[in-house]
Amino acid sequence: MNKTVGLMCTQEKKQIIGNFTKLVISIFFLLLLVLFPIAKVSAAGLSIKYDGKTIDYTSTQAKVTLDGKSVSLGGTPGIIIDGTCLVSYKEVFQIGLKASCQYDSKNGTITIRQYDTTIHMTLDSKTAYVNGLKKTLEVAPKKVTFNAKKVTKIYVPSRFVAETLGYSYTWNTSKKTAQIVSPFIIRYDKDWIVYKGTKGKVTFNNKSVNQTDMPSIVLDGTTLLRASKVIKDTLGAEYKYDSGTKKITISKDDVLIEMKVNSNQALVNGKAKTMGTKARLVTNKATNKSYIMVPGSFTVKELGYSYTWNSATKTSVIEKKSTTYCSYDWSSSLTEDNIVTSVSAKYNDYKDSIVIKGKENFQYTVSQSDTKKTLYIDIPNIYQNFEEISHSISDGYFINSLTISKKGTGIRLTVKKTSKASYYTSCSGNTLSVIICENNSSNQSISGYQLKIPVPDTVDFSAITDQDQYYNKKFIITIKGNYKSYFDTHPITYDSAIVSKVAVSVTSSNNTKVTVTTKRLYGYKYLDCGSYIGVKIANPSKIYKNIVVLDAGHGGKDSGAVNSKKAAYEKNLNLEIIYDKAKTYFNAKDSEIKAYWTRTDDTFVELSKRAEFAKSVEADLFISLHMNSAGSTAKGLEVLYASNNKNTMSGLNSKKMAEIFKQQLIEDLNMTDRGVKDRTRLIVLYKNSVPSVLIELGFISNSSDVAKLVDDTFQEKAAKAIYDAALTCFQKYPTGR
Ligand SMILES: [Zn+2]
Structure with a gap:
């Protein structure tokens, strides 16, 4: 009881103090209004004169930034006339952007020049000339007098001048700021130029190529790519540049391309060809670094890759071409017991494949070494009258070699591959294709799990056991340890077309039992997928070898x-x-x-x-x-x-x-x-x-x-x-x- 009374007293005190503070503040503001009425009015407007009239300018007073840094406007902000922001050419373009500017007071002409652009404008005229070409302005340049400061400045349309000089220009409404960003200045002949063309990206086999400070550029409608970064580092070609002779040499496998800087002539294996544009030595002014750039489509295609230009994403899309690494054909020398008529190794669409054709259906088994670096394709009970064939594949996407040898009464194909690649088989008529593709590719036959049991890192996969109760259309997966509460936050997911029920229970020995009931009798197998147990559930013959x-x-x-x-x-x-x-x-x-x-x-x-x-x-x-x-x-x-x-x-x-x-x-x-x-x-x-x-x-x-x-x-x-x-x-x- 006593406590409650005390609390009430404190609250009342706070209330009284609060009211007193509000009163003091109100009086202070009242005094301010009485004492300084003029100051309040003049802060809202700006007395300026243009077109022969003095006006009280109450609209936006614009600021300007260049590459994110504010440009000093000398106390004369940008003003908006008919929706166009005008700024003082002197502060913004001459001092800020360091363009060469001249104002002829006799004729009222303004000349702004930078790199390869010259702009001529005339006071109070909407006609401007850019490198001699006539342009029409939204708002004419004006003389603007700021009455309080007693200064008169020449104001020009800010967006038009900035963009014409090659800068990018964005108007930020909330910050009332014209944001100007420097152009891409490069040199590939004598003079620096503002590069206003497409700055392209490059992808190789769907992966983007980091081009650092030199994007691909387009000259004469032809995309140029960096020789070292794209052709050498990405495609793996040999590349040399001799600065003395200006000779560029590019080679890969049996292709040799010779070019010269500033020439559109090339020699491909000694044969003269004309390119869409010249090879160039291009310097980026901002970083002061120079790069050899070569016509992209020409070079890439001559090296045996496919090249396409994606205009929507402005990307040079380079891909490994569909190729046949090697091919063996026995169809003409086929004997009675021979079944296999041909074997070939191919590349297409980011996958390698081994294609085996038979004169009739044939049996085969495909297996993989523990290291996943070797694939074995065994075709039993056929007679092959041939010497062992061993073909090393230098440009394989995943595969490095193919060997065909006798094994017992049949033949064995041994495929060496990178361990990161997975494989699946596909049969059509008498043709078997073993497709070697990226792990976790979208192909259903290797990544489709009908049941996923999430597990924490601590789970010991080797200790997982299973029991098939096919007679009850059930199987049980037992995981060592109690994970019942883990599944509350990491639910087990499954394909409900196949699985009708999943039940989790804990055994007397404190292990976790996952009981899966399927809609009919299925085969199953579970795999270690790191963060989960992936269970494939399908017809028995799709799961089990025998x-x-x-x-x-x-x-x-x-x-x-x-x-x-x-x-x-x-x-x-x-x-x-x-x-x-x-x-x-x-x-x-x-x-x-x-x-x-x-x-x-x-x-x-x-x-x-x-x-x-x-x-x-x-x-x-x-x-x-x-x-x-x-x-x-x-x-x-x-x-x-x-x-x-x-x-x-x-x-x-x-x-x-x-x-x-x-x-x-x-x-x-x-x-x-x-x-x-x-x-x-x-x-x-x-x-x-x-x-x-x-x-x-x-x-x-x-x-x-x-x-x-x-x-x-x-x-x-x-x-x-x-x-x-x-x-x-x-x-x-x-x-x-
Ligand atoms: Zn019996």
């Missing part, structure tokens, strides 16, 4: 073969081997094969559904695991295939696949070899859309076989042998993805 479907025979109500003495159920053994044990290999971080399982638990799946599943996940191979049953003496391993399944995966059919599997399993598992067998009536084999095998691993009814089938170590070996056999198929018959 895809298999692993099928644990039987399940649920269907037990398959049973050995009741050993309590061995085929459905369980199949699942233990091809899912529980095999997933370690197929799901490993460095696995080369993506696997989808028809079942991952003890459920019943229709036979036709198993075959259809392979198609829906865009599998390359289908592998079914079973165990045999018969009398107690039958034993051993056999691999079944269906010869009526005509599907191939780059030349691999079911029979060849069965051979590969049988071979691998026999070697690794030491089983009795019962061979490969054609079984055209097994649904999972003949209804399948891809090469398929059914492994009968052993006889559950045979005591020695069943002892192996239930053994943990044997199961482990069998799982690995299945992975290795699949890998052999893909190595011998690459998918080309």
